[in-house]
């Protein structure tokens with residue numbers, strides 16, 4: 319399905335962490351598969367005065383497993399330009415370099431502008447790309463944008479406006495790398511490719527949905543950013559709500575960018591936006607406390623000793639759609655939790671009647687484990703082997719090893735290829751961003767006005783007891799413990 323692509327990549331923030339850890343390895347994977355091969359070049363830009371040679375050495379360092387000879391051939395397509403995004407002169411130089419490379423590699427005018435730097439620069443860059451004619455007339459010109467896309471609805475709308483003045487929505491690819499993860503992409507296949515799930519995927523058969531995105535790390539080097547963001551903005555507004563939309567959207571007419579995004583937008587529009595008093599009963603925020611030799615959040619470098627930033631969020635979401643009205647969606651995410659995991663549990667309602675009198679039946683649970691394993695399992699009740707008629711629960715597992723050990727591509731590799739092919743299905747549409755912020759803003763505002771102190775949880779736990787109580791008061795419990 320993927321044919322050879324020709325493109326000039328211009329990476330703003332080419333010396334940054336994201337570029338080194340994710341983008342160069344992803345480009346290399348595409349190179350090894352022959353998807354980008356001869357007709358491509360990469361310009362890395364940032365403020366530092368690097369030479370092409372130094373840049374190429376940095377790129378090579380980011381590919382520790384690559385064979386030196388192959389990496390060298392690949393790196394030869396990389397060029398560096400020292401660039402201050404606010405300096406118009408630098409765009410003139412950039413344009414010349416881009417034109418030369420376009421000719422040298424016979425690229426045909428296709429350009430991907432990757433904005434791997436602080437969003438406060440996006441508007442300036444977009445404006446200069448247009449005003450200095452770095453966009454071409456004979457190929458495509460697409461902008462890839464990293465999170466965070468604003469810090470609330472108003473700032474996101476302003477940011478969007480500053481870009482949409484110069485690029486149409488069709489050319490703006492907002493990355494949410496969770497949408498590039500194999501198991502997240504599997505949600506639609508499982509739901510719509512199997513009638514046993516498709517026909518049961520509604521409030522008549524589903525009791526509740528649970529989504530957990532747990533991280534074992536603390537704030538690490540991102541403390542400065544995190545202190546201004548918190549878990550709600552950093553994880554819920556984007557990754558968790560994207561997963562919610564995939565789980566609750568109606569079946570699109572076709573598997574296509576337009577139809578899928580339309581239904582995802584509707585799903586996010588259907589989220590119940592809470593009143594301040596409802597936030598207190600449906601959402602929990604907390605901070606990690608020192609434990610097992612690890613510092614508490616307020617003791618971390620660059621964190622205020624009286625910080626009110628939440629490192630954990632749990633919540634109960636409700637959706638006002640025909641199929642999901644009344645089905646609670648429990649979400650949680652946090653730092654310094656017991657394990658890094660991303661997992662979805664779909665809990666089905668119990669069997670009506672009481673045929674196996676007095677025997678407790680286990681819930682049917684469909685689990686989609688995105689990380690660490692990448693597997694799907696279904697909890698069923700079966701007969702216990704032997705005399706009599708006892709039931710026991712049993713897992714039906716679809717693990718990666720059952721799928722011929724196929725190599726799962728990295729999220730960034732898949733998303734870069736999608737962007738090359740102009741397929742925005744797994745990128746976030748502006749309206750998705752807008753509805754997500756409106757939902758999140760209501761929670762944030764209620765918290766900002768609340769006198770209630772943050773809950774606490776020790777490092778290495780699965781969060782505060784209040785997150786468990788959110789479910790126990792509904793006579794439910796977290797499936798993932």
Ligand code: NAD
Nearest residue numbers: 331332333334335336364365401402403434435436464465
């Ligand atoms: P970073 O601080 O490591 O890199 C920022 C880059 O921008 C550097 O190359 C720096 O030289 C350049 N830069 C800064 N000011 C500049 C200026 N005035 N002119 C020209 N260049 C300038 O940041 P990062 O971690 O690579 O993140 C980049 C973006 O991606 C951020 O918006 C971040 O929120 C987002 N992001 C990063 C990650 C990650 O894993 N690192 C994950 C998700 C999103």
